[in-house]
Amino acid sequence: MVRQDGENKQFSTPNLEKQMSDPYTKLARHLDNLPGGFPATDSGIELKILRRLFRREEADIALRLTMRPDTVDTIAERSDLPDSELGERLEEMAKKGLIFRSYKDGTVMYSAAQFVVGIWEYHLNDLDPEFVKDVNEYLPHIMEEVWTKTDTKQLRVVPVSKSVVQDAEIASYDDAEELIRAQSKITVQNCICRKEHEVLGEPCDYPMEVCMSFGAAAYYYEENKLGRTIEVEEALQILEKGRKAGLVIQPGNAKKSANICMCCGCCCQVLKNMKKLAKPAEEMHSNYYAVVNEEECIACGSCTDRCHMDAIEIEEAAIVDLDRCIGCGVCIPVCDVDAIHLSAKEPSNLYVPPKLTYQTYLRMAKERGKLSR
Secondary structure (H helix, E strand, O other), rough: OOOOOOOOOOOOOHHHHHHHOOOOOHHHHHHHOOOOOOOOOOOOOOHHHHHHHHHHHHHHOHHHHOOEOHHHHHHOOOOOOHHHHHHHHOOOOOOOEEEEEEEOOOOOEEEEOOOHHHHHHHHHHOOOOHHHHHHHHHHHHHHHHHHHOOOOEEEEOOOOOOEOOOOOOHHHHHHHHHHHHHOEEEEEEEEEEHHHHHHHHOOOOOOOEEEEEEEHHHHHHHHHOEEEEHHHHHHHHHHHHHHHOEEEEEOOOOOOOEEEEEEOOOOOOHHHHHOOOOHHHHHHOOOOEEEEEEOOOOOHHHHHHHOOOOOOOOOOEEEEOOOOOOOOOOOOOOOOOOOOOOOOOHHOOOOOOOHHHHHHHHHHHHHOOOOOO
């Protein structure tokens, strides 16, 4: 269960001076300066979440970290704690999923973790109903204030299989199998979104253990016992399981992705919030869209049932709403008459992701008018 330290009352202050000195208010501003954002709310729910997760001294330490990995010695220059004590505190915070741990030439490094993707996902194993309810109240605010107002997103959508794309060569960064084959370190873990529904007594029928992390993220998940290490072949088998189930494949927004999520419209915080919009296709990075051969379509409705974005309606044939279609291709495998396929967007509308994740974050920080941290 997530620790509660007796400071979970909704935050309020009698004066600005007290508010400005509060470590949780400072930490909230610090997290909001990171690319993924942590915007303030009128209710103060974001501060309630931080008070649940961080002790006061941990909040103060987190303020000393940036998204650039640093050694304990370097961080100590920004802290009042001696190196030995600071090292112990940093490692404890990393184990609790409050900051990120990585290695360079065998030396441990620590860096700030964004709230999403980051701190929230790192609490996969210690969710409780109250924590989940608080975060579910807050995440739509992040989606509204950060995701929809930033051109560069943290995730993108790739086709369920290159076989569903017609008359186009898929780039390696849009091929989920190629993304997996390029990895040397992989973990698989439960989907945080489906897990939170399970915690609330609303389990989802889609597969649970299908989300993958790569590289440094995989080592973090392994060390924190959030996921299990797998080889490429098992990862490909899990990918196929997700495809057969009809899950949307969302890798991290970089050519060399740090993760692949396999998502459903009923649980995924991204998909279910995008689904509320009139034009979700405008808020997703995707290079494809579904096309129906009306002469072949028998109007059976299988594709409509499969679509997570409510992008297909049935009249005399299936009709795709291109404002809603995110080009995932989950509708195609269930068409028994092969009347639907993905088509590539015009070259001028194709999205080319940054090569590396940190470049994605730099773009996001610039677009949000925040310093890169």
